[in-house]
Amino acid sequence: METVLVLTHVDESGSALTRASLEAVTAGKELAAQLSAPLTIGIVAVDATATASSLASAGARLLAVTGEAFAQPRYATDAAACEALCRAASATIVLAPGDSRFTRVAAGVAHRLGGFIDTHITAIGGTEAVEVGRWFYRQRVEAVLSRDARPWFLLLDAGTHAAFAGEPGPAQVEEVAVPLPALRTTVSGFRAPAQGTQTIRPDAKLLFVAGAGWTKKQPDGQTHAAEAGQLILGFLRASGASLGSSKSLVDQGGEGNSVLPFLTHLNQIGQTGATPRHANGLATCCHGEEPHVVGWRFIGERRAVSLDPNCGWARGKADVVYVADAFQVIARVNALLEEKKT
Numbered sequence: 491m492e493t494v495l496v497l498t499h500v501d502e503s504g505s506a507l508t509r510a511s512l513e514a515v516t517a518g519k520e521l522a523a524q525l526s527a528p529l530t531i532g533i534v535a536v537d538a539t540a541t542a543s544s545l546a547s548a549g550a551r552l553l554a555v556t557g558e559a560f561a562q563p564r565y566a567t568d569a570a571a572c573e574a575l576c577r578a579a580s581a582t583i584v585l586a587p588g589d590s591r592f593t594r595v596a597a598g599v600a601h602r603l604g605g606f607i608d609t610h611i612t613a614i615g616g617t618e619a620v621e622v623g624r625w626f627y628r629q630r631v632e633a634v635l636s637r638d639a640r641p642w643f644l645l646l647d648a649g650t651h652a653a654f655a656g657e658p659g660p661a662q663v664e665e666v667a668v669p670l671p672a673l674r675t676t677v678s679g680f681r682a683p684a685q686g687t688q689t690i691r692p693d694a695k696l697l698f699v700a701g702a703g704w705t706k707k708q709p710d711g712q713t714h715a716a717e718a719g720q721l722i723l724g725f726l727r728a729s730g731a732s733l734g735s736s737k738s739l740v741d742q743g744g745e746g747n748s749v750l751p752f753l754t755h756l757n758q759i760g761q762t763g764a765t766p767r768h769a770n771g772l773a774t775c776c777h778g779e780e781p782h783v784v785g786w787r788f789i790g791e792r793r794a795v796s797l798d799p800n801c802g803w804a805r806g807k808a809d810v811v812y813v814a815d816a817f818q819v820i821a822r823v824n825a826l827l828e829e830k831k832t
C-alpha cells in the first residue's frame with residue numbers, strides 16, 4: 491500500500507502556499523485517488539495555521555514543521571524539515587514542487603531516507619504501477635518512468651497541474667518536532683531586481699516574444715530600437731506578460747548592432763533556449779522558424795504579428811497571424827490597455 495506525501499512551503503507573505511506548492515497538492519490528490527492511498531500534506535512555515543486552513547478541504551492529513559528557523563530557505567533547515575515530514579508520514583511516494591527551494595534539498599533528503607528521486611516530472615499516471623512522465627533532449631523525447639524503489643521522490647515542473655483552490659475552513663494540523671541542525675548559514679535578506687525590471691515571469695498568463703524585426707530597418711529606412719524598447723516595456727508593464735525573445739535578437743548584442751538593453755539569453759525561447767509554459771503566446775517581429783517555435787511546445791494559444799505573410803507562423807505554426815506592423819499594433823494595444831486602467 492502506497493502512502494503519498496506532498497511537501498509544500500509558504501511564499502514571501504509567510505501565510506500562503508506558493509503556487510507551485512498548490513499545484514503539487516492537486517497532483518497529490520489525483521495520485522492518492524488513483525491509488526486509493528492515504529494523502530498527507532507536509533507544510534514548512536513559520537506558522538502553519540493560516541496555510542492549514544486553506545488546505546482544509548483537501549481531504550488530507552496535515553503535518554507541519556514550524557518556527558522562525560524555517561522562515562527562510564536554507565539547506566540545513568529545509569532538509570531537516572523535509573526529512574522529518576517524510577519520516578512522520580511514512581511516505582512511499584513524495585511529491586514536491588520543483589522550485590529553487592525544494593530542488594536544492596530534495597535529492598539530499600531522498601538520500602537520507604535511502605530513496606530515489608526523479609526531477610522535472612510533468613505527468614503522473616499509470617494503472618498497475620505508478621508511472622510518471624518527463625521530457626528529455628530539449629523537450630523532443632517524452633519518457634514514461636516507473637520504479638520499485640521507495641520512497642520515490644518526484645519533483646514536479648511548474649505549470650503542469652492546476653493550483654489547488656479549496657474552501658478555507660478549520661483544519662487540524664499535527665506539528666512535527668525537528669531537532670535543529672548546526673546552522674552555518676545566516677540568511678541576511680533578499681536581493682531582487684527592482685519591481686518592473688524582472689521580465690521573465692513564469693506565472694504570467696501571456697508570453698510576449700520579441701523578434702529581431704524590432705531592431706531592423708523599418709519601411710522609412712531607419713532603425714527604431716529606442717522606440718521598440720519603450721513599446722515592449724510599456725506592453726509588459728500594462729499586461730504583466732513574460733518576455734521571451736528569438737535567438738537572432740539576443741545574439742545581436744555581440745554583433746555591435748542596436749539592441750534592447752533589457753534582453754539577455756535567459757529570455758531566449760527555442761531549441762537552444764527555454765521552453766516555458768503559458769496559456770497564451772504573442773510573437774512580434776519574429777519569423778517563426780522551427781528552431782524558435784520548438785520552444786513554444788507548451789504554449790496554449792499562439793498568435794503572431796509579422797509583416798511577412800509568408801512567415802513560419804503563417805505556415806501553420808500559429809493559431810492567429812496578424813499581418814501588420816508591430817510598432818503600430820503594440821502602440822495601439824498599449825493605448826487601449828492604458829485606457830482600460832484609467
Ligand SMILES: Cc1cc2nc3c(=O)[nH]c(=O)nc-3n(C[C@H](O)[C@H](O)[C@H](O)COP(=O)(O)OP(=O)(O)OC[C@H]3O[C@@H](n4cnc5c(N)ncnc54)[C@H](O)[C@@H]3O)c2cc1C
Pocket residue numbers: 700701702703704706708735736737738739758759760761762763764774775776777778779780781782785795796797798801814815816817
Ligand atoms: C542549431 C540552431 C539552433 C537555434 N536555436 C534557436 C533558438 O533557440 N531560438 C530562436 O529563436 N532561434 C534559434 N535559432 C535561429 C532560428 O533559426 C532563426 O534564425 C531565428 O529564430 C530568427 O529570429 P527572428 O525571427 O527574430 O528574426 P528574423 O528571421 O530576422 O525575422 C524578423 C521578422 O520580423 C518581421 N518584421 C520586421 N519588422 C516588422 C514590423 N515592424 N512589424 C512586424 N514584423 C516585422 C520580418 O518580416 C521578419 O519576419 C537556431 C538556429 C540554429 C541553426
